[in-house]
Amino acid sequence: MNGPEIHVEVAPELRLFVPHARRLGATALPTDGVSSLGHVVESLGVPLTEVGALVVNGREVPASHVPAAGERVDVRAVERxxxxxxxxxxxxxxxxxxxxxxxxxxxxxxxxxxxxxxxxxxxxxxxxxxxxxxxxxxxxxxxxxxxxxxxxxxxxxxxxxxxxxxxxxxxxxxxWTRCTTCNGELRDATKAEVADRLEHGTRRSYDAFAQCAQCGRAYWKGAHHDQLEAIVERALAEFTDRGQPG
The missing domain is CATH 3.40.50 (Rossmann fold)
Structure with a gap:
């Protein structure tokens, strides 16, 4: 490889984005003294949305940093x-x-x-x-x-x-607070309020309903409720009280 080079090492979590020949260890890349480090990282195939920090010779730099010959770059994954x-x-x-x-x-x-x-x-x-x-x-x-x-x-x-x-x-x-069809907010509804949206069997078998304030779709604990409940319970068991505010 001719010309000045930088040495880029991509975090293991991000190596799936990098062509196979460059996945292991540091990669020597030419530098032109003009292109930003963000551009260099994207040229490797790594979306900047997945990059948590760019560290050059032990110092964190912005994606706009223009690398100089001989610099060693660590591309780190987003912190969770x-x-x-x-x-x-x-x-x-x-x-x-x-x-x-x-x-x-x-x-x-x-x-x-x-x-x-x-x-x-x-x-x-x-x-x-x-x-x-x-x-x-x-x-x-x-x-x-x-x-x-x-x-x-x-x-x-x-x-x-x-x-x-x-x-x-x-x-x-x-x-259970959003419409899975349109993302609108759900509110409790009486059977009478949603009767025109229900099949006869549903009207006969269920009494508790919710309705989307945006699209009007009616919800009740039907045949697929147990499957949905399992998804909710798994998520709550692992992620309750860890969420961002709002």
Missing amino acids: PQRVPGAPLRFLLDVHLGTLARRLRLLGVDTAYESTDIGDPALAARSAAERRVMLSRDRGLLRRRELWAGAYVYSTRPEEQLRDVLDRFQPALRP
Whole structure:
């Protein structure tokens, strides 16, 4: 390799983003004296949303730091729990994370979700406008500068995705308070109030209901309640009293 170099070591948790040949030990990279360290890290494949600190020769530096020849760089993973300053903790999920969105809403976490592919620019703009943490498995989306904040979803399994998000951000949990369809807030409702939304068998068999104040959907403890209850109980057992305020 010709020209001046820097030596970059990526934290083990982040090496899945790095091409195989560079995953072990420090990587020697050319430096041009112009490109920022953030640009260098992203060129390795690591989204900056996953970087907790950039340490150069033992001193933490911002992503805008321009590395000089011979510097040794440690790319560290985000510390957990990750705090998102300046806004209530809210999420935005892309079209591929519908099950995760419903489970976060089940736990009472404010979660917006795009059920159609509106494109990366529109998602990033919504994240910024509404101050929502963008959750995605799309590294290109997470590299967009206009994002309010973002996080990579590491697993393809909804159970693991949920646990990872709860562990990383530790949001306050308020189960059974949000509509899993639209994210609106639920309120108690009488059978008469929701009667026009119920099948005859449901009207006959159930007496306790809730209704979404936004879309009007009715909820009751139906056939799938035990499965949902299990998801809630697991989350509460592990994450109760660890959440962020608000």
